[in-house]
Amino acid sequence: MLSPSSRSCSPWKRFWFSRLNDISPAGAQDRLDVDIRQKSYRSAAGGSLQVLGELAFGLKRGEVVALVGPSGCGKTTLLRIIAGLDRDYDGTVRLPEPGNLGMVFQEPRLLAWRTVEQNVRLAASHASDDELAALFEMLELTAHRNHYPGELSLGLARRVALARAFAVDPDLLLLDEPFVSLDAALALRLREELAQLVDRYSIMTLLVTHNL
Template sequence: MNDVRPAGATSRFEIRIEDKTHVGADGTRIPAIRDLVLEVQPQSMTVLMGPSGCGKTTLLRIVAGLDDRFTGKVHVPDNARIGVMFQEPRLLPWRTVRQNIQLVAEDMSNAELDRLASAVGIADMLPRYPQELSLGLARRVALARAFAPRPDLLLLDEPFVSLDERTADRLRHLLLEVWSARPTTAILVTHNPREAIMLADQLVLLAPRPTHVVAVVPITMPQGERDAAVVEEIYADLLKRHPANFATG
């Protein structure tokens, strides 16, 4: 039996999942998560890393309230707003960029929307339709949409996957810029260890399915001070300490 209830606006986000099991069409039971406990500090960037298929997306869906078939508890602030950025932009093709963003933030004024669009570099794209955009631009729109409701909790599921490295790197820096200007508690999933090191305040290493927390690695250096050399230095250290998690990075 699950329990999702408020914990107060200044409380930590607490996630306790005793069991999450998928049931296949043939009745086969596939355990996804077991005995996972995680605390997320307010206005921090927590990054989840784990092998493919270990249950990272399932975990985000549970935290977002999109999956209630689990045993455990998820504590979120009272009346919390949740923003989600999926692996695919998932923009409605029959609505303009402006209308896609307005769907999740009806109380946002046009001036506020324009400022957000400018911050993520899509001001000129607002009257266009999603099919007119490159994948990189569509991801920018999805990022703006995730921030538009001023979320108390921002969930990002491999937001830069399938992009070329130059575009992905620009969007990582963009995410940090927008997140710094609009501080919120964020949980991001990635397979890219260097991306994780660049973005994380707290790096959470997950086990293969059924997943649980293997280690929580705090990274105290401000993100703005982590240049490529620093990222490589931290990566080398983590590779020594957690070879099973970083050997393929």
């Protein structure tokens, strides 16, 4: 429950891990293993800025871990590395098998010309009607499945992003500040809904946030 480790992101900023639950040991195929020795960016002046270094941790199936730290310390960079969106780093990342990945970004990133259901099905064409119906009901999206993103509030749009991530039946769920820009009451409600989904599907989850 308490933070098991702390790692430097830069000489002046730090983040830490908060393990939010505890489960039994898992086999190699049920784990995420991350070992980042160094991640740097080239500066406009031609120099090099290190944003991650000497960072190693693992997650087990059903485990929820929060990565906590101030803006700009490398949290999103780490998620991008794990998701395979950034391969320019020194280290290794081993994903759980079979490797289905669900990701929720800081912005909902919905296609404006597609309905709620179409946005979700685009990521999870294999999902059955019954599976989507259950997911929409849990996230209170049933009445909005034929609406377009422009007709949704920010809170509803974030629910759609969560539905899209869970619809792919992920082995690993990556959440990058999914409640940012929401008022406190709505953020708390979405956290509770997310916790119910993670518990129901027993999904390995890495949550990035600057505020628990």
